[in-house]
Amino acid sequence: MKRALIVVGIVLAGLGALGIRVVVEGRRALAAGDDAAREGRMTDAIAGWEAAARWYLPFAPHVDDAYERLIYLAGSEHAFALAAWRAVRSAALATRTLWTPHADDLMTANAQIAELASRDPEGALAAGPDAAARKAWHTERLARDPGPSRGGVFLAVLGIGAWLAGIGMVIRGPAKLGAAVTVLGLIGWMIGLAIA
Incomplete structure (x- = not known):
């Protein structure tokens, strides 16, 4: 019994240390994104916020904050909208396990990426000659599950x-x-x- 308690204690200590690291690194990435945004380096801000969202731990506040910043940027800065939505999608896919955290944000990101990408006639020449065909093409590809079987x-x-x-x-x-x-x-x- 004593040996089992020691093993459980070691496992819990390891998980606790891992959890602390995730929160610290996530907050650091969020702060780096915020600093970059204040300096007008929006590409770096997107990268920082995406990194913060990828440092996923259930109920960790930096994750939701990172998604909020990315989604706000996507809605307010057209020049960075596609990059921000792609960061949302990337973070949501990177952090899924048996479930997908921020699944609603992933679905919204997929729809927005398809919409924005369909407006660029040079973006996917094989997708079709008009915006509707390109949107359908992008939507179909974004809906594919890139994960393992x-x-x-x-x-x-x-x-x-x-x-x-x-x-x-x-x-x-x-x-x-x-x-x-x-x-x-x-x-x-x-x-x-x-x-x-």
């Missing part, structure tokens, strides 16, 4: 689990069976990564 991720996680179980079996149980499970786990993990 769920089956591949499942197989990779299952493979890692089998690999860890095999190592445990080698250490504590029948070594031959543990070695076989370890090898099968690694193979499953590699296949999962390949198809993900």
